Amino acid sequence: MNEPLWIDTGYPRDQFPEAQGSLRCDVCIIGGGIGGIAAAEQLAKAGKDVIVLEKDRILGSTTSHSTGKVTAQHDIIYSKLIKQFDLETARTYYQANERAVRRAREIARDDEARPLDSILYARTPLGTENLRKEWEAYKQIGIQGAFVNETELPFTVESALSMHDELQIHPLRFGQRLARMAADAGARIYEDSAVRKMNFKKRFVELENGGDVTFSELIICTHYPLVGFQNLNIMKLQVNRSYVVAAKAATELKNQYLGVDADSLSIRTAGIDGQAYLMVSGSNHLAGMKEETGENYGELSEHMRKHFGVTDVSHRWSAQDPKTPDYIPYVGRLTEDLPHIYVSTGFRKWGLSGSLAGSEVLRDLIVGRPNEAIQMYSPGRTGFGAKLLQAVKINGLVTGELATGYTVRLDTPTCTHMGCKTRWNEGDRTWDCPCHGSRFREDGSVLEGPATKPLKL
Structure with a gap:
């Protein structure tokens, strides 16, 4: 692995x-x-x-x-929160996460953290339109940032939105x-x-x-x-998987970046004991829904080669993250x-x-x-529409996986959580469950829950 x-x-x-x-x-x-x-x-x-x-x-x-970003800039989020909830909810979310950034800065030593701007970038007209809406939300909330049309990235962007004075860490x-x-x-x-x-x-x-x-x-x-x-x-928790590649680099970027278009990538550098590393992450999909995950690493490595001229990938890994409906x-x-x-x-x-x-x-x-x-x-908060939609979607996925798993993948191990058939993840050499995101090592031992018991191989 x-x-x-x-x-x-x-x-x-x-x-x-x-x-x-x-x-x-x-x-x-x-x-x-x-x-x-x-x-x-x-x-x-x-x-x-x-x-x-x-x-x-x-x-x-x-x-x-993780990618080691400690920031209150969580993709395009504040315009969505204002629309789905209200301005005060969006402001509360920002303030809670910005306090976390400040707390991390107080705790961390210099070899563990670096202050910088977090920047969202768009390469399409639709992405730019969404960034403009997010910039309006920033101004309503009082977030310090800037809307610009160029960055230090080695490829053309249509627009970018910065959040000032955030943080990246060695997690x-x-x-x-x-x-x-x-x-x-x-x-x-x-x-x-x-x-x-x-x-x-x-x-x-x-x-x-x-x-x-x-x-x-x-x-x-x-x-x-x-x-x-x-x-x-x-x-109502959807589990998504994403991939990261890292390579030694000559210099560090001034800031950290996340694309907002459909094929968006997260880009940052890290200075560790005098050596700079470039990290590119993305290539997302629902957990357990893909077997040949080596392709995902390949896509990120090609982006690194094409745009940054870096070819010697030193580390690669993946992560999965639960997502709530709202x-x-x-x-x-x-x-x-x-x-x-x-x-x-x-x-x-x-x-x-x-x-x-x-x-x-x-x-x-x-x-x-x-x-x-x-x-x-609060886990018990209300908000019927979005939650019902997400629940129907994911319940349908589980039902489908329980059925097709037993008719198509008869030779794969059964997840010990709720009985779904796992898929072999060649890139990470793990057994991944597409129903609730459990992951197992090659020998069947539990790597990530909700499963608590090993596979029967």
């Missing part, structure tokens, strides 16, 4: 123990990505006794497979620093501690190794919720009937700033502080 640049260049890893025996805590967090670690740091600083449970190594999955190094801050504040972090069972009423989780953790509050910070809880609306993540109480159970998911490829923003929401919910973003992020 392919190795991300970040894992290859992270700090020496701290060793966290395996959870054993019977443990107790105020807050148990399942998932040791940036979302779980950030929530642990915030809650431990607020005086809570916190335990983090990670089934593998912390920060090794989604966090280390693993940054996460390692945040984990140390969480531990120093008293959080107990455990690795190789997979959860086997959760009992919401009795408030404890059982571990695969036979241990257990009793909690007062539980936060599920896994990339995709572990199981299909009742009322979670699990079918663009806003689910962060908060699972349901009003289970006020002590929380989820954090659906960040739509913007999980670094989103997780940092979400950690403040989770902290304030649990300690009882006011936060204007709580209602906006």
